[in-house]
Structures are given as C-alpha cells and as structure tokens.
Amino acid sequence: MSYEFLQTLWFILIAILWIGFFFLEGFDFGVGMLLPFLGKKDEERRAIINTIGPTWDGNEVWLLTAGGATFAAFPHWYATMFSGFYLALFLLLVGLILRGISFEYRSKDREPRWRHRFDWMIAIGSFMASLLLGAAFANLARGVPINADMMYTGNLFTLLNPYGLIGGLTTVVVFLLHGANFLGLKLEGEMRERVIAFSKKLYFTAMIVTTLLLVTTYIYTDIRTKLGINPGITPIASYVALLVTIYFINRKLEGWAFIMTSLHIVLTQVTFFTLMFPRVMISSLNPAWSLTIYNASSSQYTLTVMSIVALIFVPIVLAYQGWTYYMFRKRISTDKKTLVY
C-alpha cells in the first residue's frame, strides 16, 4: 500500500471515529443535559439515565480511540491540537469527569440532595462537553493561528470567536434534540409524551441555529472555494434531514425522528471532514503552514502496522458494541420494580 493511500485511509478512519463519537455521544450528551429538566421524580431520572446506562461508557471510548488513533497516525496533529486547545480541552475533561463519575455515584446514596447534585453534574458536564467540542470543530474549520513550526500561537480566547461560539451553540442544541429523540424511542407512557412535547418546542430553535451555522460557514470558512456555492449533496442532505425531523416528531415516529437527527449529525461531520481534507489543521496565518495528512503523519511502517490492527479489531468492536444495543433495545419504564439502580 502506498504511503499516500495509507495517509488518506487513516484520515478516513479517524473521521469515522469522530463521526461515530458525535452520533453516539451526541444523544448521550443530549440525554445528560435533559436529565434534570425532563425527570421530576427520582425514578423518572433513573429511567432517563438507564436509557444510556449500559452504553454511554462504551460510546465515550470512541473519543479515546479517536485521540489514540490521531496520536498514532498523525502525531503532529495530536500534538498541535491538544497543546493548542489546552484550556478548552481541560474544560472538556472536567465535563467528562463530572459526568462519568455522576452516572456511577448518583444512586449510591439515598439522600435526595446527593442525587440532585450528581444529576446536575451530569447535565452541566454534558453541556460543557457539547459546547466545547462544537466550538473546537468550528475553529478547526475556520482555521487557527499556527506558525511555521506547527505551533499554536493563540489562546483560549482565540477560540471564543463568533463562529466558534455558533458552532458550540449549534452542537448543544442539536445534541439536545438528538437526545430527546433517543429518549422518545426508549421511554414509555407519560415520560414519552413529555419528551415529544419537548422535541416539538426545541425543533425550531434547532433549525434557527443550524441555519445560522450554515450561513456563517460561508462567511468564515473556505467552503466556497473548497466545495463551491452549491456545496454538494452531503451538506444539503444534512440540512434536509433536520428539516424533516419535525414531520416524524409530530406523528410520534420517534424511530424515524432519531434516524433523521442521526443523519444530520453524521452528514454534518462528513461535510466537515470533506472541507478539511487533506488538511487536518488549517493555519489562519499562512496556508502553507497548515497541517496536512502528508506533513503530520506517522511513518509508512507505523501506518501499515496500525492498518492491520484496525482491520482485524474494528469489525470485532463494532459487532459487540452493536450487539449491546440490540440486547438493551427495550423501552425503559419508570416502574420501580423493573428499574436497575
């Protein structure tokens, strides 16, 4: 396999890991943010957590694997991005820590205040993670100050530009809708009605911020020169998928609504990676200083070894992770007798 082929392959693999992560943790984060708002009683909150209980941790590993794969395949990308986005990633880690520990600890004490506190930590942690990931990806698309030595020369506030914030906000809102659709699919009875009512209200906000993101993408990124005024089928399909979601929500077809927000997230990510390729980090200072799959990658030998490993193990992981979703496919009731704590 040629070097260039391997570099492209690993760009695609890492893109798939991120896409999978946004799709899976997208609803996990959404569910987490909705927890204190949609669950009023303890068993309702527990039921909400249990919709993602068996799977959220496995979903988060998509992020860890994306990080590890980036380290192995594109060390310069990993080094520049992780050191450059230092404080943003620190806050992301804080969010993930708060969230992760709370899922496990919130029910381990009967004291209502204890549970209440951990429920809010789940919500806040999920919100922080969604906002920061969205802002980080918007900034990657926009370009960040990187000098000739592949070093990031900005700071946290460089990332807090209007486009970055719109990216963060859109991610939060879309994840909320995605999470609500997932909950609609997994809960039953009165809880399900509550979720659907919420989705309806949220839908218009989601359309507004997504449209805003779409418009500003034409202003702040090089989408016009890269993809053209007509950006092609992927981003259009992504937008349409979100647009038609309301049709399914109104008809209580949560399965289809969930598929539509999933498509929206996946296709938005595909658009993002198409826009980036073959760059992995765009320098706003000088296009020649951008990191690309060619100047940021590992050696041909390492890429070959890692390709073999991925070829063997990725299908296995996908199989058993998919199997767990099948195993836990049933709707969750708020009946105390059946709730797992």
Place this chain on the structure above:
Amino acid sequence: MDPITLSRWQFGLTTVYHFLFVPLTLGLGWFVAYMQTRYYQTRDEDYRKMAKFWGKLFLINFAIGVVTGIVQEFQFGMNWSEYSRYVGDIFGAPLAIEALLAFFLESTFLGVWIFGEGRVPEKVHLASIWLVAIGSNLSALWILLANGWMQHPVGYVINEATGRAELVDFFALITNPKGWLFFWHTIAAGLATASFLILGVSAYHIVRKQNLKIFKASFQMAAIVGLISSTLVFLGGHTNGQYMFETQPMKFSAIEAHWETSAPAAFSILTIGDLTGKQEVWSLRTDAFGIHGVLSFLACNNFECEVKGVNQLQAEYEALYGPGDYIPLMVVTYWTFRFMMTVGLIMMLVSFLFLLALRKPIENAKWMKWVPWVIALPYIANTSGWILTEMGRQPWIVQGLLKVQDAVSPNLTTLDLLISLIGYTAIYGALAGAMFYLMKKYAVAGPDAAMHESVDVAPSFAGADD
C-alpha cells in the same frame, strides 16, 4: 514557577492519583469473576452475595479509574507536545491499540454486567465480568508496553529527515522485556492490592461476627491469593531490578546511593545524604557486617560482579550525551525503593501469617481488629514503585533519547498550568472524598445492603429544590 516544573507536577500528581485506583480494578475484577463463576457452578447463594458485595466496591473504585484515565491519554498531547511529536510514531501505536482492544472491551461489557442481570442470558452475564477483567488487564499490558519503551527504547531508528524516532520493528516493541516485566509486576501487584482490601474489609466483619461464612471464605481466598501474588510481585521486582541493571544502570545505582564503582558491591542498609542529594554524609552497608556482594547479587545473581557507581556513570553519560546532570533525585529513588521493598516483604509475611492463623477460628483472635489497616499496605508499595520507576529515569523522558525539558509543550504559559493544576487538584480531591465515603459505607454495610440497595429509592424526591 515555570511551565515545565508545573507540567511535571501535574503529570506526577494526576498519574499517581490515577494509579491509586487502577491496581484495585486490575485485581478485584478477577475475584468478582471467580466468585460469580462459583455461584454459577454451585448455586450457593453465599457466592452470589460475595460477588455482589465485592462487585459493588469494584464499581465504586472502577469509576474513578476510568474518568482519570481519560486525562492521562490527553495529557501527552496537551502538556508534552514535543514528546508526542518526537515519539508519536512509536508511542502512539500501543496507546491506540489499548483504546481499541481494551477500553472498548472493558467499558462495553461493564455496562452489560451492571445492567444485564436478568436481561441477558446468565452465561453472557457471567462472561461479561470476565471480559471486564480481561479488558482492564489488557489495557495495563498496552500502556506498560508503552511505558516500557520509554524506559528501554527498542525497535526504532532516528530519522534525520523528520527529526524524530520512528518505528521499524513492531514485534520488538510488543516483546520488549521491560514492558512484560512491568506487566508481571503490575498484574501481581493488582491482585495483591485486591487481596489486601478483601482481607481488611473481611476482618472488619469477622470481628463483629457478621456474615461470618461469607467473610471467612473471602478472607481465606484473599490470604491465599495475597501470598501468591505478593510473592510474584517480589520475584517480578527482583527480575525487573536485574534488567534495570543492564538497561538503566544509573537508576539502579541511584536506588542504592552507590557512588563509586565496586566489585563486589554492597547493599545499603542506611545512607544519609546532604541536602543537595549529591553527597553522601554517612552510610552503613552490608559489608560492614562482613556480608559481601549483596548488591552484586541483586544486580546479576552472583556475589562478585561489578556495579558501576553513580559518579562513573555520570562521567560516561557526559561523554556520551554532552554536559548535564544525569543523576536522578537520589533521596527519592533511595527511599521509595526501601518503602516499596519493606512493605512488599511485610505483605508476604502478613498474608503467610493469615494463612497459618486460619487453622483456628480467627473470629475470636484479638489481633483481628487491627487487620483492616493492612488495606493501606499495597497502596504505599504501588505508589512508591511508580514514583521510583518514573523519577529514577530522570532527566530522561525516553531513556537516552529525549530529556523531559525538551518534551514539554512550548506554547503553554504559567497561567494555563496553574488553572489546570488547581482545577485537577480540586476535582480529584472532591472525587476522592466521594469515593472514600461510598467505599466505606458499602464496605461497612455488608452484603445485604449490596443486594438490596439496588431497589432502594430515596423516600421523597418529588420535593427536591428544582
């Protein structure tokens, strides 16, 4: 405080903290899997209770290991970007493989284990706890192969064109004896940590005559595994020391405050240095008692061989790598080794004595009420061991290839580091508090609470202040 110093403190603190929780995860998973298997085979309700009870403690501990582990993976890029650039071609591979092979396995099947009882077939539920144990131990293997490479780099070349170390032999990387010795040492230490937790908690209940059958069975199981595993830790440590003598002679000699080359070489019983750590003030060594060559024996299994002194090695390294200070902080290497070894020996002895004591009804023994304190022993040894391993490699981040000072992210400011260091400290402190509270609560409450807590809901949640 400059960013390098703060980055080192942050990495040190977060890593030591992370490794407070990891060994218990590594060891206790096997115990729970075994107990649940016994229940599956015998249908003895006591085994079910044991699996539930120790499983609860396993979960409380596991959660912190997971969330602090994410920080570890991110830190290489965040704080050590130049390191990541220089060695990413090699070091990134085991890390990515760890995520793909181990993290997915343990986290996916942990979910199945927690939520699957009664929902998935019993065999699958049983298999899932085994897969969790296998997954977490596999994760240890890959990260230790990565760390082993930092101690003893193999299978690489320096590519002049790209200015970095590049992998040329993957097989050498995954068969690096250093990594496998660490694995042996660490897995056994994990089992020992779990054994001593079980011994301590069981003793607490045995003294109070609560659930005697369950806790005496647990105590016996843990005493056996504790003796075997702490012996294996010790043997692994000894083998590891000999390999260190070959591959990292400076670390070896710094552990012993062995300043001048000698053959045979004596083992230090007590050495006091001055405040710079570079000068010996007073020392008592084994040869003062007419026993010669103890250190030689530790180094190469014979009482005659030459052990190079720190001073000679410093001169050699200066000739090889240029001027600089190549001596690790000796007060740390010297004392962490002695803590680790002394505590390790005590653990072997104590678990042996417990086994002997089990021939009589231990619930009446007066000393049993002190036994819960043994829980602390493995934590002292584990922490000392890692501080020794990592600080003994200084000034190198990768032995002989890259120094720590050249590995740090150049863009970070003191303010960045202060924010993150204070932030981690605060959050980790709070986590430790919550974890300790829950561990103690469940450990004291006993198996019945672990069985029934699951359906126990807070009485009146509706009035919560949201």
